[in-house]
Amino acid sequence: MSNVLSFMPRNGVNPAGFGSLTSMVANQRRARGDVFWLKENAEWLGILVSMRAQVGAEALAPYAPFYEAIRTQLEFFPQYYRFFLSICLDLEDLGAGSNQGEALCSWVATQGAPEAELSDLQRGEAARLLARRGVRPDPCDGYLPDRLHRFIDRSDTFALPNKKAAYELAHIVFYLSDYGHVDPQLSDKAAVSLEYAGLLAFLDQDIDLLAEICAALRFSGLTPSPIWEGLVQDAHHSCRLVNGGQGAANDAYHGYLVTGWLAHMTGSRAFASPVPTGQVAVQGALSGQGALRRLSETLFDLGSDRVPDWSRMRGRVFSDLGGDAQQVIVAAERSSPMFDAFFEGFARAATAEMASLA
Numbered sequence: 293m294s295n296v297l298s299f300m301p302r303n304g305v306n307p308a309g310f311g312s313l314t315s316m317v318a319n320q321r322r323a324r325g326d327v328f329w330l331k332e333n334a335e336w337l338g339i340l341v342s343m344r345a346q347v348g349a350e351a352l353a354p355y356a357p358f359y360e361a362i363r364t365q366l367e368f369f370p371q372y373y374r375f376f377l378s379i380c381l382d383l384e385d386l387g388a389g390s391n392q393g394e395a396l397c398s399w400v401a402t403q404g405a406p407e408a409e410l411s412d413l414q415r416g417e418a419a420r421l422l423a424r425r426g427v428r429p430d431p432c433d434g435y436l437p438d439r440l441h442r443f444i445d446r447s448d449t450f451a452l453p454n455k456k457a458a459y460e461l462a463h464i465v466f467y468l469s470d471y472g473h474v475d476p477q478l479s480d481k482a483a484v485s486l487e488y489a490g491l492l493a494f495l496d497q498d499i500d501l502l503a504e505i506c507a508a509l510r511f512s513g514l515t516p517s518p519i520w521e522g523l524v525q526d527a528h529h530s531c532r533l534v535n536g537g538q539g540a541a542n543d544a545y546h547g548y549l550v551t552g553w554l555a556h557m558t559g560s561r562a563f564a565s566p567v568p569t570g571q572v573a574v575q576g577a578l579s580g581q582g583a584l585r586r587l588s589e590t591l592f593d594l595g596s597d598r599v600p601d602w603s604r605m606r607g608r609v610f611s612d613l614g615g616d617a618q619q620v621i622v623a624a625e626r627s628s629p630m631f632d633a634f635f636e637g638f639a640r641a642a643t644a645e646m647a648s649l650a
């Protein structure tokens with residue numbers, strides 16, 4: 293499939309807001325040294341780099357002590373090398389720090405840290421990080437890109453509810469595309485996988501996952517459904533940053549980041565919520581009243597009467613669903629020309645082969 297990457301607009305965020313948001317992520321959410329602090333800050337800085345944000349030195353000043361001590365921390369906590377490398381490289385690419393990232397990438401490769409990863413997804417992330425400073429991955433794992441493509445090319449996987457697989461699909465596209473900087477060279481089958489994963493996320497009204505799928509589609513040179521992106525934008529604009537006490541532990545922080553990231557890609561207003569003083573939590577409705585569970589239960593109850601033809605099943609399914617679920621399904625139908633093809637796999641129609649098993 294031939295892809296043309298679209299450039300993301302730069303006008304979605306007022307650069308003056310980067311300082312307060314960066315200070316919030318660095319100082320007003322988690323204790324430094326906490327692995328969740330590493331995760332959240334790696335996510336935020338990665339989004340800034342992906343947005344090609346023009347970030348002033350003052351906005352990145354909170355990271356200066358961390359950057360200066362990163363070698364010592366990486367040596368003692370090598371199990372978190374992906375977080376440390378990500379933060380270090382992003383800070384440098386945003387104009388902060390010096391150029392120690394290249395040395396750290398070489399050290400990580402020499403130590404064989406990526407070889408300790410069992411997951412191809414994590415190996416893909418490691419390979420992408422090392423490549424940012426010209427460090428080649430383990431030559432013995434030269435088939436990693438083929439394995440990643442093979443996984444995302446299996447569209448049937450993504451016609452079934454499986455959040456872990458759907459998030460992995462999106463992140464593989466992020467790594468292959470270097471977060472929108474290069475063409476990920478996706479096949480037509482992988483494009484179908486993204487569409488199916490987006491339909492599942494929409495049916496579930498899982499806005500966090502839907503935002504990541506839409507971003508992956510854009511990084512692949514594809515156009516996400518405007519219905520999907522409109523839902524993501526509305527969810528982002530509903531988010532609020534509040535003085536949260538201990539509420540930051542299980543709040544909507546990640547959803548706020550990824551929905552704002554996508555809103556920025558579309559040229560919509562993003563990250564405009566004012567930052568309060570004290571510890572900050574994020575409030576937002578990032579999961580709605582979806583239809584996925586009820587739709588699955590209805591299909592399961594039909595047993596041998598299930599058929600993989602949406603035109604024949606639609607009436608029977610709707611008769612068992614409430615109005616809210618029906619509205620979500622109708623919107624899902626309108627959102628994608630692949631809905632009927634998606635349903636063929638989603639229906640999991642009863643087969644004579646299974647019935648004949650002893």
